[in-house]
Amino acid sequence: MNSSLIQKLIIPAETKIVMLVLDGLGGLPREPGGKTELETARTPNLDELARQSNLGLTIPVAPGITPGSGPGHLALFGYDPIQYEIGRGAMEALGVDFELGLDDLAARGNYCTVDQSGLITDRRAGRIGTNVNQALSCLLSSIKIENAEIFIKPVKEHRFAFILRAKGLDDALSETDPQKTGMAPLPVYALDEKSIKTAGLVNQFIACAQKALVDQTAANMILLRGFARLPAVPTYQEMYGLRAAAIAVNGMYRGVARMVGMQVLSIEGQSLGDQFTTLENNWGEFNFFYLHVKKTDTFGESGDFDGKVNAIEEVDALIPRLLALKPDVVIVGGDHSSPSVMKSHSWHPVPLLIYSPYVRADGLAEFGERTCIQGSLGIIQATHIMPLALANALRLTKYGA
C-alpha cells in the first residue's frame, strides 16, 4: 500500500472508527482436530456482529514472521513494520509509560555487580528487588551531563530504561554488555560517523553512574543495550486526518499509540469494563478509538488455554456497550497470534472482522479462525486494515477520474 496515496485521498467526515485489538488473538487447538481458543469461546455478540461483517485473516509482517508487539501494532495502525522499526531500548522506555520523544535515545539497562578489578560477577545483580532498583534509579537520575537530560526509569528486578535527551542524537551504538561474567563492561562505540557525539555522551553517563554506585552493595555497575531512537512516523492526523485516542492499560501499547499521534486517555481502574467506560466518556471527542485488550496475550503466553478463552468471552460480553455507541466502523482483530499451546507469539494469521453499513456482509455464522478463512477479506496484510476502515467510514475519495 502506497501510504502517500491514502494521504492524498483523505476527505473530511464525521464518522467514527473503533479498532478493538485483542492482543495475541489468533490461536491453535489444544489438541489436533480441536478448536482454537477463539473457536472455543462462547461469543454470541461477536458472532452476531460477524454475520453482518466481512471476515478475513491478517498477516502482521510477512508470511512466517512472528511479530513483537511493536511491529504487530504498527501494522494494525497502517505503518509498514519493516520500514518503521521500534528498537528494543525504545520499547523498554515506552513500556514504563515514558513519553519518549524524537530527541530521545533509549536503551535497556541492567543493574549488575562487578568485582574490585571491575570485572562482572553477576550480569543481573542477583535479580535485585524492584524496591532496590527504585532507590538505585533515583541515584542515577540525579546525574548531570552538559547539554543533555538523563532519565532512569525502573522496570522490574534488575532492569531499567535509560533515556538520554539532547539535540542531534543518533543510535548506531555498540552495547556495553559483554554477555558473560569475568569481563569488564564494554565502552560504547559509535558504529557510524553521526553517532560519535552520542557515544561520547553515553560513555560520560556510564562513568558518572559507576561513581554514583561505587558504594552500593546490591549492584555497583550498569549494562546498557538496545540503543534506539523512535522512528519519525507521520501522525494519525497527518496520515488519515483522524483525531485518534488510545485506551490501553500497558505502557508499551500506550507508547506506540502516542508515537503515531494518538491521544492516550487515562483510565479510572484497570478492568476491561473501565476501558469501555473510558470509551463511552470520550465518545464525542475523537473519531478514531484504539482499544487494547492485554489479557488474551498474557494467557496465551503463559500457556493458559482456558484463561485465554475466558478473556475472549469477557470481551464478548462488553461488545453491546461498544455497539450502543453506534460506531460507523468496527474493527476487531489482533496484533499477532499467541497460541497457548506454544506459550509465545506466533506467525499464524490473525482473525479479523470489519463491520460497517457498507460491507457486503459475508453472513458467516461465527467469529473464528476457520470461518475467517472463508471471509471475503481473504488473507491480507494487516497494513490494509486502515485503508479499508477509512473506506468504510467514507473518509477516502475516488482515485483518478
Next chain:
Amino acid sequence: MNSSLIQKLIIPAETKIVMLVLDGLGGLPREPGGKTELETARTPNLDELARQSNLGLTIPVAPGITPGSGPGHLALFGYDPIQYEIGRGAMEALGVDFELGLDDLAARGNYCTVDQSGLITDRRAGRIGTNVNQALSCLLSSIKIENAEIFIKPVKEHRFAFILRAKGLDDALSETDPQKTGMAPLPVYALDEKSIKTAGLVNQFIACAQKALVDQTAANMILLRGFARLPAVPTYQEMYGLRAAAIAVNGMYRGVARMVGMQVLSIEGQSLGDQFTTLENNWGEFNFFYLHVKKTDTFGESGDFDGKVNAIEEVDALIPRLLALKPDVVIVGGDHSSPSVMKSHSWHPVPLLIYSPYVRADGLAEFGERTCIQGSLGIIQATHIMPLALANALRLTKYGA
C-alpha cells in the same frame, strides 16, 4: 506483477481472448442480508459459464481505494494504475473521443463570466446550453499559436476539453480557476523547470481566448484546470503481442483503449446488441477484444438497483452470441464496483470470471459476489487478469528451465 517478465514470455498463438467489462459490476444488497444486483439478476447464461470457469474477485487499485474509470480500466488492461496515472484533463479529452496523442497537453475547461474589471461573476456562466458552448468553442478553435495547435472540444453545458499540441510539452502547471467568484482568473504557473515553455503557450492562448470572447454575452472568459499529458504506456502489441480491438460506446473508454494501442472499432447503433454485432463482424481480424458495457455503472451511479439488475440481464441474454464465436478465453469482470445503494463508485472487490478449456473449473453454481469469494482465483489485483488470460490462451511460455 512484473510486466517485463510477461513481455519476455509471450509466444505466438492463434487463440482469441474476449474481455467483457461490465462497468461498475460489483454491488451491495438493497437491504442488510439481501442480494446484490448481480446476485438478484436472472443470469442463466453467465451461471452456466460460471460452472465451467474460475471465479474470483478483483481489487482494482488497492484495498479500500475507490477507483475512477481510468485507473479501473488500466488495471484491467494489465497496467499498474498507480504507476500510470491519467490526469483529469486527459480524461476529459478522451471522454469526447478526441484522439489524444503523446504530444498533447489537455485540460478541463469551463466557460465563465467576468465583470468589467475582469473579476469572475459566475464560474460556470450559468451552465450555458451545449449549443452555445459549441459556438464559443468554434470561436476559440480558430486561435492560432506559433509552433502549436489548439483544439477546443465542447463537452456539455459550460464544460469543454482544451488540447494544446506541440513538441516538448509538460504538465506541471497550476490551474487558472481560483474556485471562487469575485477574483480574477489566475495565470498558469510552471511548477517545474520543464513546464516553463508550456505555461507560456497556455497563457498566450488564454490571452487570445479573452480577446475572442470579449463581446460574447453568454460567457466572456475561460477557466482551465487538471492539465495533463497521457502517460506513455507500452501498447498491447508490445506488451502482449496482441492485435487488440475495443468495442465501447463512450469516449472515455474508447480513449483509454486507444491509449494502450487497441484499435477502436466503430459501432453501427448504440445498443448492446450492436456492440455484439461489431464483435461478430470483426471476429477474424483481431485476437483480443475488449467489450465495454456502460449501463451497469450508469444505473449504479444513479441509484437504480432494478435498472442495474436489468442491465446485467441484458448482457446475460447476449452471452450465447459471444460463445457461438468459440473464443478461447472469456473474461467477465468490471473496472470497479458501483453499488446502487451508494450511488457512486466504491472500493468493494469486483466479481471476476475466467473461462477457457484449461481452467480447473470451480463448479460454482452462479456468477455472484458471494460465489466469487469461494472461487479458486481468490481475491486478486486486477492487474493479474491479463497474465491469467494470456496463460489460458496458451500465449505464455515457461519461465526458466
